[in-house]
Amino acid sequence: MSRPQTTRMFESDFLEWFSRIHPATPFIAWIPVSSYIVYRSVSRHDLPVLGVAGLFFLGVFAWTFAEYVLHRYVFHWTKDTPIGRRIHFLMHGVHHDFPNDKDRLVMPLGFSIPLGVLFYAFYYFTMGLRVGEPFFAGFVIGYLAYDGTHYAVHHFKQTTRIGKWLRRHHMLHHHADHSGGFGVSSPLWDLVFNTMPKAKRQQSQG
Structure with missing residues (x-):
């Protein structure tokens, strides 16, 4: 019997609708925001264009660290209580239980917008x-690179060496080693913090 690809997260149809998102939605919502901020930064003339570009690319790099920290310490936070298990399921557990649910592979706006405001x-x-x-x-x-990479490694056949490597890296996190492989768009911080996913789970000793 084949495993279901999705599940309900909420009894309320209204909340359930907001838990699902088309993979193009984050790009439609956030590219105009980023573009406008770049335009505004350049048009103020208080930094040279190269300075704006340098800060922009530093921001891209900073996301890779935020991605790692969020995935490792927030999305994989667990507490063995009914409320703790429910919070974990809503934040990330549903993705591990139903990894190919195409409506839940990118971050819903109800989560990304407040997070964006905070950052x-x-x-x-x-x-x-x-x-x-x-x-x-x-x-x-x-x-957006993270969201796009995450969707792609789950739903598109990877034909490039980099794409195949990123897919394997993420699939090891899903199916072999939940305690490693927290970088999705980049393995950089897994290398730095020695959390590269292992092909087999560590067996308990004794």
Whole structure:
């Protein structure tokens, strides 16, 4: 008997509808935001164009670290209580239980928008408008690279060496080693923090 590809997350049809998202939606929502912030940063003329570009690419790089931290410490947070199990299921457990559910492979706007507001505010108040905005614009594009990569490795046949490698890296995280492979768009921080996924789970000793 084949395993179901999806499940309900909420009894409410309204909440259930918001738990599902078309894979193009984050790009439609966030590319205009990032583009406008870059345009505004350049048009203020308080930084050279190369300075804006440099901060933008630093923001892309910063996302790779945020992706790793969020995936490792937030999405995989667990607490063995009814509420703890429910929170984990809503945040990420549903994806591990139903990894090929095409409506839940990118981040719903109900989660990405508040998260984006928090990150924007953090960069604005710690870096200031001039530096924080182009940095945040790059951060957004880094996030979109993550969402796009995540959807692609689950639903598209990978034909390039990089694509095949990223798919294998992520599938090991799903099917062999939940304690490794937290980078999806890049394995960089798995290498740095020694959490590359292993082909077989570690067997308990004794």
